[in-house]
Amino acid sequence: MTTTAPSTSSEPSAASAPSNDTVAARARRPVGPGLQALPFAAVFVVFFLIPLGLVAMVSFWDFNEYALLPTFTLRNYAKLWEGCGHLNEYGDLCVTASTYLSTLRFALGTWALTLVLGFALAYFLAFHVRSAAVQTLLFVICTVPFWTSNVIRMISWIPLLGRNGLVNQTLQAMHLIDQPQDWLLYSNFSVLLAYVHLYTMFMIVPIFNSMMRIDRALLEAARDAGATAWQTLWHVIVPLSRSGILIGSIFILTIVMGDFVTVGVMGGQQIASVGKMIQVQTSYLQFPLAAANAVVLLLTVLMIIWGLTRVVDIRKEL
Template identity: 85%
Template sequence: MSTAASVSTRTDPGVHPWWQALPFAAVFLAFFVIPLGLVLMVSFWDFNEYELLPAFTWRNYASIWEGCGRLNEYGDFCVTLSTYLSTLKFALLSWALTLVLGFALAYFLAFHVHSVGMQTLLFVLCTVPFWTSNVIRMIAWVPLLGRNGLLNQGLQASGLSGQPLEWLLFSDFSVLLAYVHLYTMFMIVPIFNSMMRIDRSLLEAARDGGASAWQTLWNVIVPLSRTGILIGSIFIITIVMGDFVTVGVMGGQQIASIGKLIQVQTSYLQFPLAAANAVVLLLTVLMIIWGLTRVVDIRKEL
């Protein structure tokens, strides 16, 4: 009887799984659900120059979209739409460039480096830049791309340019360069993981069937790597959409982004307005992720 009771206790699914999940649920509740709920709550508060007023109002959301129903006198969109378009532009360009670079590097590591030790070494080398702060890695570009930097001096010395190229630093180019430099690793890792799970006999079967290298890549490797591509895409888009440090440092405080707008609003103690912008940004990112998961059902692929 005691043996049967102990077996029944061990196999009872109604007790142990819930107790095991309780610590993770508590952490999720304390560090995600409650802070997110507080942001949502504050987004409906009123405020003035001196204090927050915990009274329900739609004013913050109305002020975000104020004037967005028409073009201004210069033929431009309202501030919010213009800022979102600028942020989406950087997110899409960063996603495209990191996808190309990340896929190429992951492909090389997975299919052209056959030694596990060499794969590990090269993979660790890819992570070396992460041993330092993102800000330091961004600032390292300034002596290279600045008006009197090494690149401009080299171009002028070689006669390729008669004057310094102003667009190399504190421009869209420098912001995009920093994004690719900082976040390509977030694309490499999930794609490499997906590629390492591909059955190599499928590649041999494709070659035996007369498929070229490009046909094998497009019809076998890319479809089987789509889970990693999706996960990497979510990483890149969510990080870039909410970033404000990179835009501020590499854009010379001259380029608008939603993250930068929220940071400025919090610095002026406009917390309800910043919270409303944060909620709108969160919903925008969630819609993008929802669209991506409609292309690839990640739950079936994992």
């Protein structure tokens, strides 16, 4: 009588081998969020964190008339705030403190004006223009000035605001003034005017995006409840547009705080700003001193942004 021996084949059983469906499912499995964010994180590190770290490092270096000296020192920060512990003989603040206050005044003034203009224009586009095609057309018209250089747009004000410019000639022809007004150009007024002209669009876009996400049924409910147009605006539209207002405010404040071209062109090289001070320091090859000034400016801007985010929690609003 013969018996059949059990099979001892080394091949894996069909039950243990992965099926074609399993392999296909693994191939279709989405990449994890960490791997998806890795390229963006690499770009952030290479083009932001590393340069920022280098600026902070250079701010602690020493320098002379000929070279940078890679030795740790706090002399740059001490020189930056030299004499700021007391008022000078004329009762004024030190150069750095007065320059930061001047820049902050420009930033706050620009922020207030662009907020009013940006909110009004965004409100008109979002709630008074019914056609999407007309909305798109008007929005494109708002972006037309951005198709040219900022310097060209600033220079275009000079023939209007100069002593022999169109504004002075018109006012004299209307007998409103007897002689040309010098304060129209190369002054704080012209700098603020240029800032508003250049950067209002940075306030319009985020506010407009926030307003377009507002449910129109809420506005109808407010009207049905007897709310006036101003009450609806203040109690419904403004609170629901806070995220756009915050984002636009961050754009305006950060851009103006670091700007030096507008102050140089429209101020006639006579008005100081933090950005202009850093540009002058780099032109004189005082890179550690300019780096220390840049670090202080960055900390100041971060404090402003931190204060804004305490007023509006943007993570909850978006």
